[in-house]
Amino acid sequence: MQIKVKNCRKNAKHLHISFFLCNFAAQNCLNMETNLGFVRVAAAVPTMRVADCKFNAEQIRLQIDEAIAEGVEVICFPELSITGYTCADLFFTQALQQSALRELESLCDYTRGKAIIVLVGAPLKVDNDLFNCAFVMTDGEVMGVVPKVNLPNTGEFYEKRWFTSGRAAREFTPGGIAPRIPKIEIWSGEVPFGTDLLFTTRNYTFGVEICEDLWSPLPPSTQLAIQGAELIFNLSSSNCIVGKHAFRRQMITQQSARVHCGYIYTSSGVGESTTDVVFSGSTYIAENGTMLCEGERFQRESTMNIQEIDVERLRTDRQRNTNFTKDKSGHYRHINVAPIEREEQMTEPVHRHFSALPFLPNKGEEDQYCLDTFSIQTNGLARRWEHTHAKTLVLGISGGLDSTLALLVCVQTADLLGYDRERIVGVTMPGFGTSDRTYQNALHLMSELGITHREISICDVTTQHLNDIAHNMENHDVTYENAQARIRTLILMDLANELNGLVVGTGDLSELALGWCTYNGDQMSMYGINAGIPKTLVRFLVGYAAENMYSEPLREILLDIVDTPVSPELLPTDEHGEIAQKTEDKVGPYDLHDFFIYYFLRYGFTREKIRYMACQAFEDQYDEATIDKWLNVFMRRFCTQQFKRSCMPDGPKVVAVSLSPRGDWRMPSDACCI
Numbered sequence: 001m002q003i004k005v006k007n008c009r010k011n012a013k014h015l016h017i018s019f020f021l022c023n024f025a026a027q028n029c030l031n032m033e034t035n036l037g038f039v040r041v042a043a044a045v046p047t048m049r050v051a052d053c054k055f056n057a058e059q060i061r062l063q064i065d066e067a068i069a070e071g072v073e074v075i076c077f078p079e080l081s082i083t084g085y086t087c088a089d090l091f092f093t094q095a096l097q098q099s100a101l102r103e104l105e106s107l108c109d110y111t112r113g114k115a116i117i118v119l120v121g122a123p124l125k126v127d128n129d130l131f132n133c134a135f136v137m138t139d140g141e142v143m144g145v146v147p148k149v150n151l152p153n154t155g156e157f158y159e160k161r162w163f164t165s166g167r168a169a170r171e172f173t174p175g176g177i178a179p180r181i182p183k184i185e186i187w188s189g190e191v192p193f194g195t196d197l198l199f200t201t202r203n204y205t206f207g208v209e210i211c212e213d214l215w216s217p218l219p220p221s222t223q224l225a226i227q228g229a230e231l232i233f234n235l236s237s238s239n240c241i242v243g244k245h246a247f248r249r250q251m252i253t254q255q256s257a258r259v260h261c262g263y264i265y266t267s268s269g270v271g272e273s274t275t276d277v278v279f280s281g282s283t284y285i286a287e288n289g290t291m292l293c294e295g296e297r298f299q300r301e302s303t304m305n306i307q308e309i310d311v312e313r314l315r316t317d318r319q320r321n322t323n324f325t326k327d328k329s330g331h332y333r334h335i336n337v338a339p340i341e342r343e344e345q346m347t348e349p350v351h352r353h354f355s356a357l358p359f360l361p362n363k364g365e366e367d368q369y370c371l372d373t374f375s376i377q378t379n380g381l382a383r384r385w386e387h388t389h390a391k392t393l394v395l396g397i398s399g400g401l402d403s404t405l406a407l408l409v410c411v412q413t414a415d416l417l418g419y420d421r422e423r424i425v426g427v428t429m430p431g432f433g434t435s436d437r438t439y440q441n442a443l444h445l446m447s448e449l450g451i452t453h454r455e456i457s458i459c460d461v462t463t464q465h466l467n468d469i470a471h472n473m474e475n476h477d478v479t480y481e482n483a484q485a486r487i488r489t490l491i492l493m494d495l496a497n498e499l500n501g502l503v504v505g506t507g508d509l510s511e512l513a514l515g516w517c518t519y520n521g522d523q524m525s526m527y528g529i530n531a532g533i534p535k536t537l538v539r540f541l542v543g544y545a546a547e548n549m550y551s552e553p554l555r556e557i558l559l560d561i562v563d564t565p566v567s568p569e570l571l572p573t574d575e576h577g578e579i580a581q582k583t584e585d586k587v588g589p590y591d592l593h594d595f596f597i598y599y600f601l602r603y604g605f606t607r608e609k610i611r612y613m614a615c616q617a618f619e620d621q622y623d624e625a626t627i628d629k630w631l632n633v634f635m636r637r638f639c640t641q642q643f644k645r646s647c648m649p650d651g652p653k654v655v656a657v658s659l660s661p662r663g664d665w666r667m668p669s670d671a672c673c674i
Contacts, residue, residue: 036608036612037203037312037313037609038311039308039311040071041072041264041309044063044067044075045077045078046081046269047300047301049271050087051083057082057103057107060120062302064111064114066304068114071342074233075119075304077121077266078266078267079121079237080132080237081121081235083096084273085237085279088162089162091130091162105186115339117201118137120235121135131164132159133146139338139340142188143191143192144191144335145184145186145193146166146197146208147193147195147210148165148213150216151163159212169193179196179331182333192335196333197335198332200336204230204311205229205231206232207227211236211237214251221259226259228334229261233265234264234266237267238267238279238282239277248282253286253289253290253291254289260318262287262288262309262310263284263286263287264285264309265282266282267279267281267282280297281298282295282297285307287313288313308352310352312609313603316604352616354614354616355617357594357595359536370544377412377530377654381409381413386417390500390501391423391499392452392496392502393414393502394425394427394501394502394504395425395426395504397442399441401539401562402508404558405533406505408541411424422451422452424451426452427491428442428453429458429488433569433573433579433581435569437579441564445554445557448553448554456495458484462484476571476572481518481570484570485517485518503526505524505525505528505649506530507522507525507528509659510593511535513597514641516583526649528650531660532651532652533654536591536594537654543559546562566584567583587637588630588634592622592627596634597634597657601659607631636673639672639673642669645659645661646669647661
C-alpha cells in the first residue's frame with residue numbers, strides 16, 4: 001500500500017476508508033465551511049424590576065431577539081434573572097415561585113422555532129427544597145436545570161436562608177457520586193436536574209455554574225471542563241465594592257486559562273435592590289487566559305456583550321496539555337442539545353479581533369516583554385559561553401536587523417558575565433551585494449559598542465571558488481548566492497577555531513520557517529541566539545533598544561537599521577549603490593508570514609482558517625489575493641524546507657512556538673505540502 005505523509009486525500013483511496021467512517025467524521029467535526037470553529041455567545045444584562053417576573057421576562061425576550069439578529073448561538077442571563085436576586089424572604093412566597101414558573105414557561109415557549117440556546121436564572125421548588133437554578137432552553141424545550149452548589153452565607157448575602165445547595169441533588173453510592181434527583185417534573189414534563197449535566201451540541205459542549213461556585217476552592221467548572229465542557233457559562237449576581245471588579249476579572253481569566261475553556265460571565269445590573277448593596281451588571285467573556293471583552297458597568301439600560309469563542313483553539317491546547325485528560329470516574333450526564341439550524345450560518349466573527357502582530361507585546365506590556373526576551377537570550381548565551389570555556393564570541397555583522405540583535409545580546413551577555421566587550425569579535429565580510437548603508441552601519445555599531453572588529457572581504461575567494469567549479473560569474477543564480485553565504489560561514493568557523501571562539505548564529509525564526517537560509521551556510525552556527533525570535537519581533541526589539549536602552553549616536557544607528565530593507569545582500573547593488581535584493585519582494589511580507597507561523601505552529605489551524613483570520617487582521621493592509629499568494633508560498637516553503645531545520649544548532653526558545661527538532665517541532669523532511 002502506497003502512503004504519502006500528510007496527503008490525506010490520496011491516502012484515503014489506498015486505505016479504502018468506508019463511507020460510514022467518512023460520514024461519521026463529517027458529522028462530528030466543526031463545520032469549517034461556515035463558522036471555522038467559532039461559537040458566537042452573548043452575556044446579557046436585562047433591565048429588571050425586583051419580584052416583577054412578567055416585566056423581567058419581557059426584557060429577556062427583547063434581548064433574545066436582539067441576539068438572534070446578531071447570529072448569537074448561546075445567550076446567558078444573570079442569576080435569578082426572572083425574579084431578581086434581591087427578593088430576600090419573598091423567595092418563600094408561593095406567589096413569587098408560581099409567577100417565576102409561569103414566566104419561565106412563557107419564555108421557554110418563546111424560544112420555539114428560534115435558532116438559539118437560552119440560559120436563564122430562576123428559583124425552583126423541588127419537594128420541600130428551594131433551589132437557585134439555571135434553566136437551559138432551546139426550541140420550546142427545557143434541556144436541563146442546574147442548581148447552584150456553593151451558597152454564600154456571610155456578610156450581606158444569606159442564601160442558605162432561602163435556598164438548598166445543589167449538593168442535595170446528589171448522593172454517595174458504592175459506585176461513586178450519583179444524582180439523587182436525576183429528573184424533575186415541570187410544565188413540559190420530566191427534565192434532567194443536577195450539577196452533573198453537560199450540554200452537547202453538534203459543534204461544542206458547555207457546562208453551567210452559578211456565581212459563588214466560581215469563588216469556591218474547587219469550582220464546579222473545573223470538573224465540568226475535565227469531563228468535556230469547552231464553554232462554561234456563569235449566571236451571577238455579584239455585588240460591586242471597591243476593588244472587587246479587578247479581582248473578579250482576574251478570577252475569570254485565570255479559570256479560563258486553568259481549564260482551557262471559554263468562560264462567559266454575566267451578573268445582575270443596577271435594577272436590583274440597593275437596600276444594602278449595589279450591583280453593576282458586569283459581563284466578561286474570556287478564552288484560555290485572555291479576556292476577549294467585558295461590558296461597561298452601571299448601565300441603566302439593557303446591555304449585551306457578544307463575542308466568538310474559538311473552540312478549535314481550545315481543543316488544540318487541551319490536546320497539547322498531556323495533563324488535561326478526561327476523568328471518567330465521575331458521574332456526568334451528557335444532554336444532547338440540537339438547536340434549530342440557522343438558514344445562514346455565521347460567516348464573519350465581526351466581534352472578534354485578531355492581532356496582525358501576534359508575537360508582539362500588548363500595549364503597556366512592552367517593557368516587561370522586552371526585558372524577558374533579552375533575559376532569555378542573554379542567559380542562554382551566558383550559560384553556553386561559560387560551559388564551552390570559549391575565549392571569544394564570533395559573529396558576522398552585516399548591518400542588518402538579525403546580526404544587530406545578535407550583537408546587542410552578545411554585548412549584554414558579556415556585561416552580565418563581567419567580561420571585556422573586546423572578547424566579542426564582530427566580522428564584516430563585504431561581498432558583491434554589500435551596500436554602503438549597511439556597511440557603514442555595521443562599522444559604526446561595532447565601534448559604539450566597543451567590540452573587536454575584523455574585516456574579511458569575500459569577493460576574491462568567492463570569485464576563485466566559482467571559477468574553480470566553472471560557474472559563470474554573470475549568472476547570478478542560487479549557486480552564485482549560496483557560495484557567498486557558505487564562504488562567510490566558513491570564515492566565521494575557521495576564525496572561531498583560531499580565536500578559541502564560539503560562532504553565534506544570527507538567523508531568526510521566520511527565516512527558519514521559510515527556509516530562507518543557506519544550508520550549511522548561515523543556517524549553521526555553534527549557538528543560534530535568534531532562532532526563537534520571529535522577524536517582526538526582531539525589528540521590534542531593535543527599535544525598543546534604540547528608544548529605551550541607548551543614547552545618541554547609537555540610537556540613530558539602530559533606528560536606521562530598523563528602517564533598512566531586509567536583504568541577504570547576495571546580489572549586486574543597483575546603479576546607485578542601493579540594495580537591489582529585497583527579501584520581502586521575493587518571499588513575501590514578514591508580518592504576514594509571522595501571522596501564518598503563529599497560527600499554524602501554535603494551534604495547527606487549517607489553511608482556510610488561517611486565510612480567513614488573516615483577511616480579518618490585515619483587511620486595511622493587504623487584499624485577499626495578496627494574502628492567498630503569500631499563504632501559498634508559506635505553506636510550500638515550510639513543508640519543503642524542513643531538512644534545514646532538522647539539523648539546526650542549539651538555541652533558546654523565546655516565544656510560544658519553536659522550530660527546534662529536539663523540542664517543539666518534529667517533522668519528516670519529505671512530507672507533502674498541506
